[in-house]
Amino acid sequence: MQAGKREELLATAERLFYEEGFHATGIDRVVAEAGVARMTLYNHFPSKEALIEEVLERRFRRYLVELQEAIDDRGATPAITALVDCHCRWLRSASSEGCIVIKAIAEFEHHSAGIARQGRRLKQEMLGLIRDALALDDRPADAATAERLLLTMEGANTLAPVLGPGRAADHLRTMLPGLLDACSVESA
Amino acid sequence: MQAGKREELLATAERLFYEEGFHATGIDRVVAEAGVARMTLYNHFPSKEALIEEVLERRFRRYLVELQEAIDDRGATPAITALVDCHCRWLRSASSEGCIVIKAIAEFEHHSAGIARQGRRLKQEMLGLIRDALALDDRPADAATAERLLLTMEGANTLAPVLGPGRAADHLRTMLPGLLDACSVESA
DNA sequence: CAGAATATACTGATCGTTCTATATTGATCG
DNA sequence: CGATCAATATAGAACGATCAGTATATTCTG
Numbered sequence: 001m002q003a004g005k006r007e008e009l010l011a012t013a014e015r016l017f018y019e020e021g022f023h024a025t026g027i028d029r030v031v032a033e034a035g036v037a038r039m040t041l042y043n044h045f046p047s048k049e050a051l052i053e054e055v056l057e058r059r060f061r062r063y064l065v066e067l068q069e070a071i072d073d074r075g076a077t078p079a080i081t082a083l084v085d086c087h088c089r090w091l092r093s094a095s096s097e098g099c100i101v102i103k104a105i106a107e108f109e110h111h112s113a114g115i116a117r118q119g120r121r122l123k124q125e126m127l128g129l130i131r132d133a134l135a136l137d138d139r140p141a142d143a144a145t146a147e148r149l150l151l152t153m154e155g156a157n158t159l160a161p162v163l164g165p166g167r168a169a170d171h172l173r174t175m176l177p178g179l180l181d182a183c184s185v186e187s188a
Numbered sequence: 189m190q191a192g193k194r195e196e197l198l199a200t201a202e203r204l205f206y207e208e209g210f211h212a213t214g215i216d217r218v219v220a221e222a223g224v225a226r227m228t229l230y231n232h233f234p235s236k237e238a239l240i241e242e243v244l245e246r247r248f249r250r251y252l253v254e255l256q257e258a259i260d261d262r263g264a265t266p267a268i269t270a271l272v273d274c275h276c277r278w279l280r281s282a283s284s285e286g287c288i289v290i291k292a293i294a295e296f297e298h299h300s301a302g303i304a305r306q307g308r309r310l311k312q313e314m315l316g317l318i319r320d321a322l323a324l325d326d327r328p329a330d331a332a333t334a335e336r337l338l339l340t341m342e343g344a345n346t347l348a349p350v351l352g353p354g355r356a357a358d359h360l361r362t363m364l365p366g367l368l369d370a371c372s373v374e375s376a
Numbered sequence: 377c378a379g380a381a382t383a384t385a386c387t388g389a390t391c392g393t394t395c396t397a398t399a400t401t402g403a404t405c406g
Numbered sequence: 407c408g409a410t411c412a413a414t415a416t417a418g419a420a421c422g423a424t425c426a427g428t429a430t431a432t433t434c435t436g
Contacts (some may be wrong), residue, residue, distance in 0.1 A: 005381075036381075037382050037384095038383090038384095039381075040381055043380075044379080176382080
């Protein structure tokens with residue numbers, strides 16, 4: 001039972017960090033809800049910071065894989081549509097209090113260079129995925145266009161706690177057609 | 189010197205809470221950097237929570253007033269353009285690590301119903317201001333349209349820590365013309 | 377038997393908040 | 407102008423709680 005405990009710790013930490021915040025969630029809370037001893041956590045992870053980094057990597061990797069699969073299985077629909085639809089599904093499914101990576105950058109920008117750097121790296125991966133999707137649709141796949149599309153998707157994440165995830169996702173999905181034109185405008 | 193200390197506390201708290209986070213910033217840090225005794229803080233504010241609420245109100249009120257003034261002084265430019273331009277200026281001016289209200293909702297959604305409620309109330313005020321601007325331009329000023337515009341502006345805030353505030357603002361400004369069509373689409 | 381997980385206690389630090397006792401201030405009044 | 411007095415600010419100790427992380431010794435388990 002060595003991998004099982006580690007998995008339980010990661011799942012519990014992900015839930016607590018996401019819902020309650022990173023600084024606001026203590027190690028004791030994590031181990032208590034995971035049902036493991038405190039030393040078991042420090043046996044698997046050298047520090048809280050390392051645990052956070054692995055939680056971020058895991059969750060965002062899962063998200064990116066889902067997006068990629070949605071693109072791969074898009075059938076006749078455009079890749080960007082498949083991507084945004086999948087993002088909207090993700091938005092609705094999770095308790096949806098925003099993006100965990102954005103939250104991590106916000107909390108650790110001035111407290112952990114490692115976590116902040118990792119957060120930005122993950123978002124850059126996301127930008128790459130968006131550019132690939134644009135290229136699949138024979139659209140201009142420059143960095144600026146991808147960034148503008150991501151900007152709008154992040155807006156939906158950010159407003160989810162204010163408007164509710166369903167309403168935020170609806171807006172994003174409704175805007176999508178017109179948005180593609182707005183994102184591909186020249187100059188910038 | 190009773191108003192001066194209070195002002196100094198609010199300004200210092202605003203800076204620290206915004207840059208370092210709410211949970212990560214202790215009372216001791218606030219009073220030390222404000223150059224004030226700890227009991228002076230508790231003489232002016234009943235609790236850290238109350239201090240946070242006043243900081244949020246203050247900062248967002250300042251922001252809303254700036255937006256309103258930009259609209260009032262818009263001259264020949266459309267109200268929405270004046271509003272977004274002002275938002276972009278705000279984005280560039282501040283250290284710009286996102287919106288303090290969104291950050292507060294994220295950190296306190298499960299820890300302070302009061303702060304979370306106040307955050308949502310402030311964002312609703314912002315939506316009202318956007319609807320007024322839409323009406324001034326003789327555009328459809330329904331709630332959904334305003335929410336979609338806010339969604340995009342929030343996206344620029346959120347991506348500022350990733351792309352840098354200048355680049356995020358540029359994207360928002362560039363998208364604006366096409367965006368207005370994308371936001372006013374029927375159905376939702 | 378060995379590797380892993382356990383419970384428990386401990387470190388030193390910090391958290392938000394309160395208390396106390398002293399010092400400083402600003403306004404009122406003689 | 408100078409004395410008085412109440413409000414305000416001060417430093418510092420203390421509160422119990424929690425923080426991240428470590429040490430140890432015991433128990434479980436493959």
